[in-house]
Amino acid sequence: MYWRLRTAAMFAAMTLILVVIGGLVGYLFKNWMIGMAVMLVISIAFNFYAYFFSKGMALRANKVQLVTREQEPRLYGIVEGIALKAGLPMPEVGISNVPMPNAFATGRNPKNAAxxxxxxxxxxxxxxxxxxxxxxxxxxxxxxxxxxxSVASTMASLVAYVTRVAVWSSMFSNDENNGLSLVIALIADITLPIAAMLVQLGVSRNREYLADESGARITGKPMALASALTKIESGCTTxxxxxxxxSYESVWISSPFGMKKARGLVNLFRTHPTTPDRIARLKALDEEINGIKHL
Structure with missing residues (x-):
C-alpha cells in the first residue's frame, strides 16, 4: 500500500507540473483556454499512441522472438505456473538474444501482455x-x-514538448511584454522538464520495489529473487x-547499464533502485513471510 500511495503522490506532482505549464501557455497566448485545449489534444494523442503501440515497439526494439511451450518448455512452464498462482491470463512469452542476463514485461493490460x-x-x-x-x-x-x-513517460515528453513550444512562441511574439514572456518560458523550459523527468524516474523506482514485493509474495521465496538480482547485476556489468x-532502460528488471553504488542526488536520476536496497527489502520480506532472520 505504501508504494501505491507514493506512486499516486508522484502522479499528482506530474499533474501539478502540467497545470503550471497550462497556465504558462495560456499566459503566452492571452487565453488560458487555448493553452489548456492544445495541451489536452497533444496529451490525448501521446497517450493513445503509448497505450496501443508500446508493446510492439518494446518487442521490436529488443529483438524479441515469441515462443511456444514446445520451443521453450522450461521458461513457458514457469510463466504458466506463476500466472495460475497470480490469477492472471497466460501472457505471451518471448526470448531476446541481447547479450546480457535480464528480463522485462510489456503490454497495456493482463490480456495483452508479454x-x-x-x-x-x-x-x-x-x-x-x-x-x-x-x-x-x-x-x-x-x-x-x-x-x-507509459503514461508517466508520455507526460514527461509532453512537458518537454510544450515548454519548448512556449519558448519559440515567445521568441516570435510581437507582444509588448515579449521580453518577460521569453524569460518565463526559458526558465520553464529548463526547470519543468527536469522536474517531470525526476517524477517519472521516481515512479519507475517505486514500481520496481512494488514488483519485487508482489512477485516475492507470489512465489513465497524472496531470497530467490534477491539471488537472481545479484547475478543479473553482475552479468550486466560484463x-x-x-x-x-x-530509451528502454527502465523496462528491464535490472538496469542494462549496471547499478554502481551511489548516494545523494545521483539516486534521483536512476531508473531502478540499487540492488543492495532491493535485497535489503527482500530480506525484510523473507523474515515476514518465512520467519527467517537475516543479518
Whole structure:
C-alpha cells in the first residue's frame, strides 16, 4: 500500500507540473483556454499512441522472438505456473538474444501482455531464481505498471514538448511584454522538464520495489529473487554486454547499464533502485513471510 500511495503522490506532482505549464501557455497566448485545449489534444494523442503501440515497439526494439511451450518448455512452464498462482491470463512469452542476463514485461493490460527473458538469463539462473524474476515481471503486469510507466513517460515528453513550444512562441511574439514572456518560458523550459523527468524516474523506482514485493509474495521465496538480482547485476556489468538503447532502460528488471553504488542526488536520476536496497527489502520480506532472520 505504501508504494501505491507514493506512486499516486508522484502522479499528482506530474499533474501539478502540467497545470503550471497550462497556465504558462495560456499566459503566452492571452487565453488560458487555448493553452489548456492544445495541451489536452497533444496529451490525448501521446497517450493513445503509448497505450496501443508500446508493446510492439518494446518487442521490436529488443529483438524479441515469441515462443511456444514446445520451443521453450522450461521458461513457458514457469510463466504458466506463476500466472495460475497470480490469477492472471497466460501472457505471451518471448526470448531476446541481447547479450546480457535480464528480463522485462510489456503490454497495456493482463490480456495483452508479454514477458521476456534473455538467453543469457536462462543460462545463468536456477529454476527458483528464474521463477522469482518471472514473478516480478508478472507483477508488473498485474499492477498495470506498464500502463503507469507509459503514461508517466508520455507526460514527461509532453512537458518537454510544450515548454519548448512556449519558448519559440515567445521568441516570435510581437507582444509588448515579449521580453518577460521569453524569460518565463526559458526558465520553464529548463526547470519543468527536469522536474517531470525526476517524477517519472521516481515512479519507475517505486514500481520496481512494488514488483519485487508482489512477485516475492507470489512465489513465497524472496531470497530467490534477491539471488537472481545479484547475478543479473553482475552479468550486466560484463564486457559482453553491449546494450545501447537507453530509451528502454527502465523496462528491464535490472538496469542494462549496471547499478554502481551511489548516494545523494545521483539516486534521483536512476531508473531502478540499487540492488543492495532491493535485497535489503527482500530480506525484510523473507523474515515476514518465512520467519527467517537475516543479518
Amino acid at each position: 514477458v521476456v527473458a534473455t538467453r543469457p538469463l536462462l543460462s545463468l539462473l536456477t529454476d527458483d531464481e528464474l521463477e522469482g524474476v518471472m514473478a516480478h515481471e508478472m507483477s508488473h503486469v498485474k499492477n498495470r505498471d506498464i500502463l503507469v510507466m 564486457k559482453a554486454n553491449n546494450y545501447d538503447n537507453p
